[in-house]
Amino acid sequence: DFPTEIVVEGDVRVLVPKLEAYKTKAWEYAPSKAPVFYNPAMEMNRDIAVLALQAYGRKVPHGLVVSEPLAGCGVRGVRFAVEVDNVEKVAMNDINPLAVRMIEYNIRLNGVEGKASAENKDANLFLSQYAAPRVRFDYIDVDPFGSPVPYLDSAVRALRNGGLIALTATDMAPLCGVHPNASLRKYGGKPLRTEYCHEIAVRLLIGSLVFAAAKHEMGVKPALAYAVNHYCRLYAFIRHGARRADESIRRMGYILHCFNCLHRETHIGIVPRLEWKCPNCGSVMEAAGPLWLGELSDEGFCESTVREAERRELKESKRIMRLLSLIKGESGGPATYYTIDKICDKHNLRIPPLKSVITKIREKGFKAVPTHFNSRGVRTDAPSRVVKEAVEESL
Known part of the structure; x- marks a missing residue:
């Protein structure tokens, strides 16, 4: 009925829309114009999903029952069926x-008719069918075009105790503070347009999941969270x-940020007592939240x-290994990070090598590691004053 092609991704061959046929201008986003959604740019997202599901599956004593409520052409689900051992x-x-x-064609093409199935329903209706205790999923992957928030309630109800949920959010403009009201409406938290806005985005996403799960007396434990390209991604365990x-909920709170001197601080609690005056320069600080202030990722996972x-x-x-290694290195680190470029721009300094800045911060007795969120970023418990000194000493 429409132009298609066979592509190879991971260990599978899948029929997908031929995106070139829907691109009339060079800058057009073809996936949204095709009759069936398929985004080749998200291959790394799907690769990591396969790895994460396999890692999770090795710790589960039974065969995994997996769900993809927004499957598009089915490439992700078919890859799960083919590439993950105990699915x-x-x-x-x-x-x-x-x-x-x-x-259905891709299921047959890859010979997984006995493992994989496809339904034609609204995603929430589909998930609601599996909310009863004995039919819940071990893993649910919610990968929408935009925000996953409309599906959180039905997803957590359809997940077994100790199950793993994966969420993708591509609406980075609201989450990064370009449209703060949209973030407040969707995610229940206020963002800030800071140099670490992508981390705030991830923390807002986790926070929205925390509140969605809490309504059903469920807790959330992030296993792996990151932001790359145009989206953020979260894997989290749901425990009843x-x-x-x-x-x-006790790990929810606020980040206060001073746009004048780049000082930032965290405050745990939904209604904490906040001191708005920056202790560093006396300016009035701004807040992001409520958002998740706990760990973004589990080092073991x-x-x-x-x-x-x-x-x-x-x-x-190579890119996946580097990303995962950076995320692992950040585990246990403080909330937020500094970007060398921002500090240098603020104080009219030349940009020194990141490694040198990290070394200088460590020499001053503070923790410092690079961050996956920004190639020029450093996650550290050092105050902004010390980071600035480290930058100056690295020149």
């Missing part, structure tokens, strides 16, 4: 009947129990995912 069943869904036909929900990456040959292997 027992992959339930895919899309509201677009053309997409379902394409998913009011106490766990309360524990998650990162390590397991790295091991899975080492076992496979993927197109983006």
Whole structure:
């Protein structure tokens, strides 16, 4: 009915829309124009999903039952069925009947008819069918075009106790503070346009999941979270129990930021007592939140995912390994990071090598590691004054 082509991704061959046929201008975003959604630029996202699911699957004593409620052409779900060892069943869904036909074709093309299935329903309706205790999923991957928030409620209800949820958010403009009201409406938290806005985006995403899960007396434990390119991605364990929900809410709070001297501080609590005056320069600070202030990733899960990456040959292997290594290195670090460029711009300094700045900060007795969020960023518990000194000493 429309132009298609066979592409190879990971270990699978899949039929996808021929995107060139829907691109009339060089700058057009073809995936959104095609009759069935397929975005080749998200291959690394899908690669990491395969690695994360395999890492999770090795710790689960039974065959995994997996769901992709917004499957598009089905490439992700088919890859799960083919590439992840202990996947027992992959339930895919899309509201677009053309997409379902394409998913069914791709299931047959890869010989996973016994493992994978496709339904043609609204995503929330599809997930709600699996909310009863004995039919829930071990893993749900919510990968929408835009925000995953409309699907959080039905997703957490359809996930078993201890299950893993994966979320993609591509609406980075609201999350990064370009449209703060949109972020407040969707994610229940206020962003800030700071140099670490991508981290704030991830923390707002986790925060929205915390509140969605808490309504059902479930707690959230992030396993792996990152932001690259035009999206942020979260893998989190959902654990049942009011106490766990309360524990998650206790890790919510606010980040105060001084746009004058770049000082920042965190305040735990939904209604904390905030001192708006910057202790460093006396300016009035601005707040982001409520958002998640706990760990963004679990070091053990990162390590397991790295091991899975080492076992496979993927197109983006080097990039994935570097990303996962940086995320692992950041585990246990403080909230927010500094970017060398911003400090240098603020104080009219030349930009020194990042490694040199990190060394200088460590010499002053503080922790400092590079961050995956920004290639010129440093995650450190040092105050802004010390970071500035380290930059100056590195010139």
